[in-house]
Structure formats: structure tokens, C-alpha cells
Amino acid sequence: MLQPAANSSKEAVISKLKQRGERLTIQRLLVIDALCTLGGHQTVHDIHQHLHQHSTDLTEPTIYRILQWLKDAETVSQTDLGHSGIVYELLGTNRHHHLVCLSCGAVIDVDDSVMASLREHLRQEYGFEPRIDHMAVFGMCRACHNQQ
Numbered sequence: 001m002l003q004p005a006a007n008s009s010k011e012a013v014i015s016k017l018k019q020r021g022e023r024l025t026i027q028r029l030l031v032i033d034a035l036c037t038l039g040g041h042q043t044v045h046d047i048h049q050h051l052h053q054h055s056t057d058l059t060e061p062t063i064y065r066i067l068q069w070l071k072d073a074e075t076v077s078q079t080d081l082g083h084s085g086i087v088y089e090l091l092g093t094n095r096h097h098h099l100v101c102l103s104c105g106a107v108i109d110v111d112d113s114v115m116a117s118l119r120e121h122l123r124q125e126y127g128f129e130p131r132i133d134h135m136a137v138f139g140m141c142r143a144c145h146n147q148q
Contacts, residue, residue, distance in 0.1 A: 010036045013075060013090065022073055030056055031066040035076065041087035077134030081107060089134060097135040103144035110137075 034050045048060050067088050070076035082100050095112035115132045122128045
């Protein structure tokens with residue numbers, strides 16, 4: 001599992017949300033705290049289990065709604081990693097993406113800089129401002145490709 005991004009301390013997340021004028025309920029703060037504590041990629045189930053272990057019983061649908069709110073507030077990314085499922089991660093300064101092998105399931109981290117030309121192309125060609133927070137690209141890793 002990846003470590004939390006450098007600027008994903010609970011205080012930094014709360015400060016960002018307050019600057020946006022967002023309302024911070026107890027339930028929202030619990031999910032933010034779980035994301036900061038767990039770090040890396042987490043499923044709704046992972047967060048639910050963590051909260052349950054700390055005597056907090058938020059339902060998975062409630063956690064999901066809070067994660068969607070955080071995603072809309074550009075604080076959390078949501079990525080489908082295939083067999084690993086849909087994961088959520090706090091957005092930090094160390095943004096990254098993944099290459100997911102459809103054959104062996106390997107997940108390779110890719111620096112955000114590889115998306116720069118795609119973002120620019122979409123702006124220039126389509127007048128579209130892309131939000132590419134945390135992306136998974138599916139295909140074949142080098143080892144599996146070479147075995148064919």
C-alpha cells in the first residue's frame with residue numbers, strides 16, 4: 001500500500017474544505033480521519049472496517065456518499081483498479097496513476113507527468129479542461145507481453 005500524500009494530513013484536508021465553505025459533520029470528519037490514518041488506496045469496505053474497529057458504525061452507503069462528496073470537493077480520487085476494485089485516495093502533491101496488467105494483475109505506478117501531454121492535447125484540440133486525478137490504464141505488462 002502507498003503512503004499518504006505529503007499534504008494529506010487531517011488538518012490540511014479540513015483546512016482545504018473549510019476554505020471551500022464545505023460543512024464538516026462528525027461523519028465526514030470520521031471518514032477524513034480514516035483516510036488520513038490508513039493512507040494509500042482504500043475501498044469503502046476498508047474504511048468501514050477501520051471505523052468499526054474504532055467503535056464507529058457508519059454504514060457503507062454513508063461512507064460511499066461521503067467519499068463522493070470528497071471527490072466532488074477535489075479532495076479524494078476514485079479509481080477502478082480492476083481486480084482490486086474501486087479505491088479512494090486523498091489527493092496530494094504526489095499525484096500518480098497506474099498501469100494494470102490484465103494478465104497477471106501487476107500494478108505499476110506512473111508519475112503524473114505522463115498525463116501532461118494528454119491534458120494539453122484535450123485543452124488545445126477540444127477546449128476541454130480535463131480532471132485527471134488518479135487514473136488506471138489497463139493492458140499488458142512487459143513480462144506478459146513478451147510471453148506471447
